[in-house]
Structures are given as C-alpha cells and as structure tokens.
Amino acid sequence: MYRRDFLKLSAAAVTANLEVKQPPFLIVSSANGLSAMEQGVELLRKGNDALDAVIAVVSAVEDDPEEMSVGYGGLPNADGEVELDASVMHGPTRSAGAVAALKYIKNPSKVARLVMERTGHLMLVGEGALKFALANGFRREELLTKKSREIWLKWRELQSDKGAWRRQLETVDVSVAKIISNPPTGTITCFAKDLQGGISGVTSTSGLAFKMAGRVGDSPLIGAGLYVDNDVGAAGATGRGEECIKVAGAYAVVECMRRGAMPEEACLEVLKRVSARYNHDRSRLKTFNLQFYALDKHARHGSAVLWLQSDKERPKYAVSDGKAAVLRNAAWLYEAD
C-alpha cells in the first residue's frame, strides 16, 4: 500500500474512532486512584466541572492512611515530618494553583485549588501555605500514622553506624526493608474531561520518602508534574520528580499531543528524552523510574513508564468512562534484566 493511501485510511480510522467511541466524560488517573474513581464519576455524571471530580478522587486518596505516598499517612522527610506538594490546573479558565512543602494539612490538592481561586498568586510554600490553609478553615493535624512513623524510625536508625540510632537492615521486616532501600516517589495524578468539554487535572504527593526537609519535587510544578491545555489535553507524572522537572515532563507530553501524537506515544516520546539525557545509559537510568499519563481532548488516553520492573508488576493506570473504573496497561521504554 502506498504511504499516502495508508495515511488516508488512518485518518478515516481516526475520524471513525472519534465519532463512535468518544464517551461523554472520562477520568484518568495513576493506578492508586482506582478505588476512589466512582466519587469523581458521580460528579461528572451530574454535570459538575472536571476540577470538582479530580479533587474528589485525589482528596479521597489523600485521606487514606494506607496510601503511603500521598496526604495523610504519606512517608515523611528525613526529619520525620510529612511535607506535601500538590498542583491543580483548570482548563476552561486556563488557571492554576499549587502548594509545596505544606505540613499538617492532609488535603494539599484542596489548598492548591484555593490558591488558584482566592489569590493572585500561583504557588504558596511552607509556612505561608500553612497560614493560608489555616486562615481558610483547614484543620491542622498530625499526618504521620503509627505505620509511617515506624517505617521512618527504622530508616533513621539505619542511617547511622554510631550513637543511639542503630539498626541492621537484616533486622527489618522484608516489606519495610524494600521501602527503605528504595524510597518511593509515589504520587497521584488525575485528570478528567467533563460533559461540557472542560479538562482539569490535579497532582498530589508526599514526595520522595525521607527527602531533605524543604525538597520540592515535580508534583506542584506546573509543566512538570501536571499540565492541562483545554485545546489539547492533559498530562501528569509519578515517579522521580527531579527527572521529570528536567524535561518539563507534563508540558512536553501535552506539546507532543498538540503536534499530533496519540497519548501513549507522547508519553513514550518524553521518556525517550529523559533517556537521552543519560545517553541512553541503562545502568544510570536504572536508578530511578518515571511514569507519564495523558488524556487528549478527544478522550483518548495512555500512559508509559521508563522501566518495566518485572513481568509480575506490569505498569498500569486507571480509567473510568462512567460505566466501570478499570486498570489499563501502560507501555514501557525499557525492561529491567
């Protein structure tokens, strides 16, 4: 078949696909959003704004003490304090808000939304973010749970070979040792398209576990951990924030879609840029992982991860079109040995 005939056929297929398959609304999130998706779907079904839906999904995960990478129960920094980062973008009004290194408030996504709606600023950090949240009626509370405190204590004890803080890794439970040896950078990113065609997104995290106090990752940075353009779509990231920031990850994914890439292809394209920064040297790339997620304005979606860690841990992302919330397979760039 000649290339131009193939292109004609592909264009026809894409048009048909858009006509037949586009759902009235859609939510996409990292896999840890699956259990909360129904709350967002309910709001979208009633005609609410996509931002209400994504905040509902993400704040439910922030409230969950068992989710150790987001909100309440998130793993703390090196000093044993939970510092949260989040950003929101509202496509229809093209506005954004963010908070970073926020302590004592379990829903940074909601505070980020208020920064967007109630201030002339885009981001508040640390003490200022906390003051703003308290002034707006948020409750100050301890975010460490018994479980996250115990994991931090073990991590702290392992950092020193002298003095009172002392422990051997062998004495630590295998599941905890795994967390300590490879501090997680889990995060939730979630975006939705509403019945009116508005697209909005939110990314929220407790950041890299045991980070230095004050360390800020990609999640609250517009263009890194989250980007929304109502004319194109939305993208977000989970994984090692520093690497995402260096390629302006979410923005780069949206720009690839603007140039015509499908969502999964756009995620892979930006992961190739991350890889290129290391001259595609797998031994250096192996020290971190990064996953991108994307939704375009036609409600097509996709995700890709830098490393497939093992066949048993296929990378996933969550999607709901109102019928059912399901996990979908993400693509990957490299397979670990």
Ligand code: GLY
């Ligand atoms: N992606 C979360 C972080 O690195 O902080």
